[in-house]
Amino acid sequence: MLSLNDLYRGFRDPEVIKSLAKEIAIEAAKYSGKINIMEVCGGHTHTIMKYGLNQLLPDNIEFIHGPGCPVCIMPKERIDHAAALASLPNIILITLGDMIRVPGSNGNLAQFRANGCDIRPIYDPLDSLTIATDNPDKTVIFFAIGFETSTPMTAVLLDQAEKRNISNLLFHINHVLVPPAIDAVMADPRAKVNAFIGPAHVSVISGAKVYRSAVDSYNTPLVVSGFEPVDVMESILMIAKQKAQSIAVLEIQYSRAVSEEGNLTAQALVNKYMTIRPSFRWRGLGPIPDSALMLRDEYSHRDAEKVYREQLPDREIDDHKACQCGDILRGLSKPKDCKVFGRGCTPETPLGSCMVSSEGACNAYYRYSGVTE
Numbered sequence: 317m318l319s320l321n322d323l324y325r326g327f328r329d330p331e332v333i334k335s336l337a338k339e340i341a342i343e344a345a346k347y348s349g350k351i352n353i354m355e356v357c358g359g360h361t362h363t364i365m366k367y368g369l370n371q372l373l374p375d376n377i378e379f380i381h382g383p384g385c386p387v388c389i390m391p392k393e394r395i396d397h398a399a400a401l402a403s404l405p406n407i408i409l410i411t412l413g414d415m416i417r418v419p420g421s422n423g424n425l426a427q428f429r430a431n432g433c434d435i436r437p438i439y440d441p442l443d444s445l446t447i448a449t450d451n452p453d454k455t456v457i458f459f460a461i462g463f464e465t466s467t468p469m470t471a472v473l474l475d476q477a478e479k480r481n482i483s484n485l486l487f488h489i490n491h492v493l494v495p496p497a498i499d500a501v502m503a504d505p506r507a508k509v510n511a512f513i514g515p516a517h518v519s520v521i522s523g524a525k526v527y528r529s530a531v532d533s534y535n536t537p538l539v540v541s542g543f544e545p546v547d548v549m550e551s552i553l554m555i556a557k558q559k560a561q562s563i564a565v566l567e568i569q570y571s572r573a574v575s576e577e578g579n580l581t582a583q584a585l586v587n588k589y590m591t592i593r594p595s596f597r598w599r600g601l602g603p604i605p606d607s608a609l610m611l612r613d614e615y616s617h618r619d620a621e622k623v624y625r626e627q628l629p630d631r632e633i634d635d636h637k638a639c640q641c642g643d644i645l646r647g648l649s650k651p652k653d654c655k656v657f658g659r660g661c662t663p664e665t666p667l668g669s670c671m672v673s674s675e676g677a678c679n680a681y682y683r684y685s686g687v688t689e
């Protein structure tokens with residue numbers, strides 16, 4: 317039986333990758349134009365940079381990095397919400413991973429924590445249940461972020477809180493959706509994307525069906541891809557073949573986990589507790605209609621945005637003037653185009669969210685491209 321290490325070794329086999337690169341070159345040569353592939357998800361950006369896949373491709377294929385990093389797209393005003401909530405008496409704010417380091421307009425959450433706010437970064441959202449039951453005299457607020465991948469976990473958390481009658485657990489919901497972000501990218505007249513690599517984990521939940529309208533509307537190939545380097549190279553080959561044949565269809569490379577319909581049980585649970593938010597402002601992309609979720613009215617008592625409406629700042633905050641995260645998230649610039657990349661902005665001293673997150677494009681370039689400025 318194959319061990320996990322053996323299995324991964326297969327997905328990272330240099331000989332397989334080189335052989336796929338040769339096949340890609342043959343197919344890409346049959347296409348007269350440029351193939352501009354947006355990898356929507358930051359996880360793919362990291363695979364591409366970590367394994368140097370961009371260096372293995374013919375000149376007429378270019379990667380364009382997309383908006384699929386939940387930390388990167390969080391606008392400052394939502395971080396300001398988190399900071400305002402954490403600053404209230406008797407509040408414990410719970411946040412996930414990198415979120416604590418993303419700059420808001422008055423500093424990041426790590427700085428608020430250093431100044432005495434009870435802010436707890438966790439890796440498993442279900443830990444919030446324990447924190448809430450251990451602190452019955454406090455209100456615990458889960459600052460929920462993520463794409464379709466992580467939304468079911470928030471729904472499970474809420475489901476458990478309801479079933480166990482844990483009334484001091486509230487939610488600040490920042491869950492966003494991939495298909496409206498693709499629409500926003502393509503609505504920009506400057507967009508030069510003509511193919512997509514679709515996110516893997518999101519699609520496990522949502523199913524590949526959610527991309528069908530994008531493929532039809534923009535006449536662009538879209539291949540749902542796994543995160544390993546062989547997965548990504550195979551997906552590029554599938555796109556190159558489509559381009560060579562002048563067709564644009566939806567394909568699933570990551571068929572070992574993604575189906576057309578997705579996880580219907582997870583979708584039903586999310587649908588029970590959440591509904592579409594009419595508009596959500598994305599960092600870099602601006603307000604996008606129907607691009608995020610919010611709690612249903614029946615659960616308003618758990619919605620920190622409603623319960624603490626009077627205490628939350630109500631203003632939109634732009635990024636630092638030097639930061640080009642907006643153009644990077646729109647696929648219009650690369651990290652190295654930013655004048656402060658690797659100088660004023662590093663993973664240790666990030667000016668923008670794309671440098672903070674482990675899924676951010678600037679972070680990936682800094683770590684893997686060997687070009688730090």
Ligand code: SF4
Nearest residue numbers: 639640654661668678
């Ligand atoms: S290098 Fe830093 S400042 Fe420049 S775009 Fe990236 S995150 Fe923003």
